Amino acid sequence: MSEQAEQWIAILSLTFPVAAFVWEFAIVGRKRLGYRVQMDTLAADAADKPYADVLGDMRHDGHQLKDPSFVLLRIENAGSAKIVSDDYLADPADPYGIKVTFRNRRVAAVVLTDPSQDELRDFFFEEVTEGTDVRIGAKPGFRRTNNEGERTGIIRLPKVTLPRGSEYKVLVVLERWPEDNGTDPFPDPVVRGAGGHGRWYDPLVRFFRLKATRTESHVFASRPAWWAIWILIAAVVVQASYTLFLRDDRRPPLDCVGGTLYLHGSTAFAPAVRAAAEDYLTRCEGAGVAIPLESDTFKGSTDGVTDLDKAGLDADVPVGEGLGDHLAFTDGLASDGHPRLIPRPVAFSVFTLVVNKDAGVENLELDQIRRVFAGQVRNWSELGGNDVPVHLINRDPGSGTRSTLVTKVLNGKEPPQFTVTDCAALNPRRYGRCEVTSTDTMLNTTAAVPGAIGYSEAAGVAGHKAAAGIVKLTIDGRKPTAQGVEDTNYPYWQTEFAYTYGEPPAGSVAAAFLNFLTQQSGRDILHEHGHGLCSEAHNAGECRPV
Numbered sequence: 001m002s003e004q005a006e007q008w009i010a011i012l013s014l015t016f017p018v019a020a021f022v023w024e025f026a027i028v029g030r031k032r033l034g035y036r037v038q039m040d041t042l043a044a045d046a047a048d049k050p051y052a053d054v055l056g057d058m059r060h061d062g063h064q065l066k067d068p069s070f071v072l073l074r075i076e077n078a079g080s081a082k083i084v085s086d087d088y089l090a091d092p093a094d095p096y097g098i099k100v101t102f103r104n105r106r107v108a109a110v111v112l113t114d115p116s117q118d119e120l121r122d123f124f125f126e127e128v129t130e131g132t133d134v135r136i137g138a139k140p141g142f143r144r145t146n147n148e149g150e151r152t153g154i155i156r157l158p159k160v161t162l163p164r165g166s167e168y169k170v171l172v173v174l175e176r177w178p179e180d181n182g183t184d185p186f187p188d189p190v191v192r193g194a195g196g197h198g199r200w201y202d203p204l205v206r207f208f209r210l211k212a213t214r215t216e217s218h219v220f221a222s223r224p225a226w227w228a229i230w231i232l233i234a235a236v237v238v239q240a241s242y243t244l245f246l247r248d249d250r251r252p253p254l255d256c257v258g259g260t261l262y263l264h265g266s267t268a269f270a271p272a273v274r275a276a277a278e279d280y281l282t283r284c285e286g287a288g289v290a291i292p293l294e295s296d297t298f299k300g301s302t303d304g305v306t307d308l309d310k311a312g313l314d315a316d317v318p319v320g321e322g323l324g325d326h327l328a329f330t331d332g333l334a335s336d337g338h339p340r341l342i343p344r345p346v347a348f349s350v351f352t353l354v355v356n357k358d359a360g361v362e363n364l365e366l367d368q369i370r371r372v373f374a375g376q377v378r379n380w381s382e383l384g385g386n387d388v389p390v391h392l393i394n395r396d397p398g399s400g401t402r403s404t405l406v407t408k409v410l411n412g413k414e415p416p417q418f419t420v421t422d423c424a425a426l427n428p429r430r431y432g433r434c435e436v437t438s439t440d441t442m443l444n445t446t447a448a449v450p451g452a453i454g455y456s457e458a459a460g461v462a463g464h465k466a467a468a469g470i471v472k473l474t475i476d477g478r479k480p481t482a483q484g485v486e487d488t489n490y491p492y493w494q495t496e497f498a499y500t501y502g503e504p505p506a507g508s509v510a511a512a513f514l515n516f517l518t519q520q521s522g523r524d525i526l527h528e529h530g531h532g533l534c535s536e537a538h539n540a541g542e543c544r545p546v
Helices: 003-030 052-056 118-123 223-245 270-283 301-314 366-373 400-408 439-448 482-488 509-519 522-528
Strands: 033-042 069-077 096-103 105-113 125-130 133-138 143-147 152-158 167-176 190-192 210-214 262-265 326-331 341-356 391-395 432-436 452-457 470-472 493-501
Touching (some): 341 400, 341 482, 432 439, 439 470
Parallel strands (some): 262 326
Antiparallel strands (some): 096 152
8 A cells, every 4th residue: 555545545544534523522412402201100100119109199280190200300511612592593582492392191291390400490490479478489481281083292491591411301191081091101291492593603513403312321431441442542642643744764674685796887876776775674673674785786787787697696596586685776777688587667768968157058959969979070070068178978888877978868879989988087188088987977077078968867867966067958949857758758768677586575675665666755756856656657557757
């Protein structure tokens, strides 16, 4: 799985729980009116109790109750905010906030009991003065009625202001309707209460307004269980945050494999591979992995595949198996003669022609470049530049950068042989040619020799110590960038291949590093060094720019 996919999973793993929490407790659950039927029993069910006769002989308005039953209903603030009278969805002039309906039963009496705060009683009762007497009477919002036509009993409860966590209970005494001789169980009470108008989030939760919601009576978890739950939640958040926010240079690869990995090949591609290897070593510290990175680790594409081939032969790897501790990188496909080597396109590199600033040129046409590298142009004044001799600096024949120049720019024609074996021996006042063995030497020489022209991997020029003395040439006005390759068909580019000796064993350090380079954080390092990724190309197998 790619790191990008992991990050999306981490984002979703945080987003959904947080969104659910906000929705449940900050939006929907901010104002929540809960109810609980704590008892709904018939007097007959208490036949074996010492007070059974008393319950059975209960009377109302002079007559004995028929099949009496009792309901204890608890109303509670189950949300996270205070519920006030304006939260109830009712006419402001209507004193009722909650309606409880008992089907097939008549209400004989209703009693407020066990309020969590004595102040709640004031919403149910008031002092009534009759002459000189003062008695306590029910307020208009606390009433009971019976609907004979629908055969229902109803109690109405007032718009009680309920601080967070507060509650009250009502005990209701009921009986079966006189003409009902059935014995079927009574339906459950129906509690209705709504509210929530006038809040800022009403448009969002118009289907989830304050309403009476049935709650359950049970202990959710013991204190140790709560601690375990919170520790688990914290672990999930830490793990998701680790994936999301940990700096990329600290996140370990998916697989750190111990062992020593030997790298070979292209000097042009070397800065990116070297940086990726150093990053891999940092991330896999402690895994026992080693990648020797000396100044001569990368000696060129041809030497790289030769060294890889030799390592496989020395290890006497059987046919059908592979070498797990060597990789070679080349600019383009290697030449024939290495039947055991397997190429894998990794990225494409953009190369550039570089010229000494004294030459006085910044753009050359393809035909002019071919004439220069054929030895037909001896002075830059012939191409509109300064009166400075041309000094042609080539890479040695084993260089992938040189072979790419020959195939992509020079129509397959090799430059003429050097005139001096040491570039330091070039006469600054006369035309001459020499060869160097590395990209670094190429840039240093081009900057030091007046009128010199050479070539290099484009991304490696800007940060080089010799950058101030050289100019990156455009070709027919096309810039040496990945964008230039894609948009203007800039010609000087090449696919970078990773070669293995046979198929590296699964779990080997070579296979792990290749995976890191192409599927994990190594991709970002290749991007930073100006390389386009084959996995992002229109045709990944051919690895051509989109």
